[in-house]
Amino acid sequence: MALTVLLAATLRKYIPGYDAAAGHAIAIDQGTSVRDVAQRLLIPEHEVKLIMVNGVHGDWDTMLTGDERLALFPPVGGG
Amino acid sequence: MSENRYARQQILPEFGPEGQQRLADSSVLILGYGALGCVHGELLARAGVGRIRIVDRDLVELTNLQRQIAFDEHDANSQTPKAEAAARRLRAINSSIVIEAEAIDVTPRNIEAFIRDVDVVLDATDNFETRYLLNDACVKFEKPWIYGGVIGTEGVTMAILPGTGPCLRCLMPDAPTAGSFPTCDTSGVLNAAVAIIASWQAAAALRLLVGSMPPQQRLVSIDCWNGLFNSFAVNKEDGCPCCGLRNFEFLEAKRTAWTTVLCGRNAVQVSPPQAVNLDFTALTERLQQAGRVLRGGLLLRFQTTETEMAIFPDGRAIIMGTTDEAKARGFYAKYLGI
Secondary structure, X not given: OOEEEEEOHHHXXXXXXXXXXXXXXXXXXXXXXXXXXXXXXXXXXXXXXXXXXXXXXXXXXXXXXXXXXXXXXXXXXXX | OOOOOOHHHHOOOOOHHHHHHHHHOOEEEEEOOXXXXXXXXXXXXXXXXXXXXEEOOOEOOHHHOOOOOOOOHHHHHOOOEHHHHHHHHHHHHOOOOEEEEEOOOOOOOOHHHHHOOOOEEXXXXXXXXXXXXXXXXXXXXOOOEEEEEEXXXXXXXXXXXXOOOOOHHHHOOOOOOOOOOOOHHHHOEOHHHHHHHHHHHHHHHHHHHOOOOOOOOEXXXXXXXXXXXXXXXXXXXXXXXXXXXXXXXOOOOOXXXXXXEEOOOOEEEEEOOOOOOOOHHHHHHHHOOOOEEEEEOOEEEEEOOOOEEEEOOOOOEEEEOOOOHHHHHHHHHHHOOO
C-alpha cells in the first residue's frame, strides 16, 4: 500500500526522474497530512495552488490514510 | 434550395434545427484573444453563434504564431491589435454572424459592460488578476463562464455556473501571489495543449447555448503529451469569499494591481495588489528562460527583445520604454505572473 503522488507541470522537477504516467509512490503513516507529504518531498508550499485527493478537492490539512492518489498543481493560468 | 452551412452540425441529435436556431440567437464574450481565444473564436464562429464579442489589449507578435492560430506573419510584422486581426478573420469565416471587437484592457471599471448582454463568457485570459475579476463579475451578475488555463504540456478547465455550483474562489480562494509562479513566457507551452483545453471550453459553451444539459462543474485536467486525463469534484464552499459571502474584492478594485505612469521617464510602475516578498533566486531561474537577467543589489533587471524592466523585492516593477499602462500590465502578467 502506497500513496501515489501525481505532480503537474512545473512541480515535476522536485522529484528527479519523475514518471508522469505512473506518478511517484511513497509509503506514509496513516494520519499524515498533505502538508507533511509536500515537506517530505521538498515541494515548496507556495508553488502549489490546487490539491486533489482521490479525485476530490482537498487542502493542506487533509489527512491521508496512505493509499490515496494525491494530485498537486501549480497555478495553471497561461492562455 | 440554398445549402445549409451548418448541415453537418444540425444533424447531430445534440443540436437539431432548434439547437442551431438557439445558437444563432445567442452571444458569447471571448475575454482575451491569445492561444485559447483563437480556438474559441474559430469554433464558435464556424458553429454559428450569432454574436461574438472579443476583448483583448494586446498586439500580435512573432512569438504568438506558434500557438495563436488566428494570426499570421503579416499580423505580427504590422503589430496589428489582436482584436482587430481576430475580427477580420472571423468575419471572413462567417459573414452571417455579428463580430464585435475591442482592443482594450479589461478593468473593474469596464468589465460589467462587456459581460452584461452576453449569454456565456469564455476565459481566454493569460493572468489570474483578470480571471478573479471575471469570476467576481460573473457571480455578481449570474453569468456562466468557462475557466481555462494552460502551462507546459497540460491545462485545466472548469465550467462555472453561478448559483448552481462552485466558483473560481471555491477552487482557489486566493489569487496566486504576483511574481511567484510560472507563465507560458517563462515555462513554455505546447500548442496542442492549448487547443485541447480551448476545444473543451468551446464544447461546454455550445452545450450551454443549445440548451442541452449543463456541462459538469468538475475540474478537468489534461496532459496531452503524457496521455493523462483526470476530472476532479469541486464543492461549492459556503464560506467562499465570492459566491458564499458575496464579497467582490476584485470587482471593487481592492485586489487590483496599480499602475502609475512615471512622468518624464517613459516608464510605467506596476505594483501588485498585495505586498509580496519575491524569491529572487527562483524568479531569476524562471526569467532566464525568456531573456537576460542582471541581479544587482536590491533589484533585478530583466531584458527581452520587447521590454526591459526593473523588479523590486516587494513585487513592484518599473516597465521601461512605454507610457501605456495596459501594455505595462501585460508585460508584468507575461513574465512575472499576476
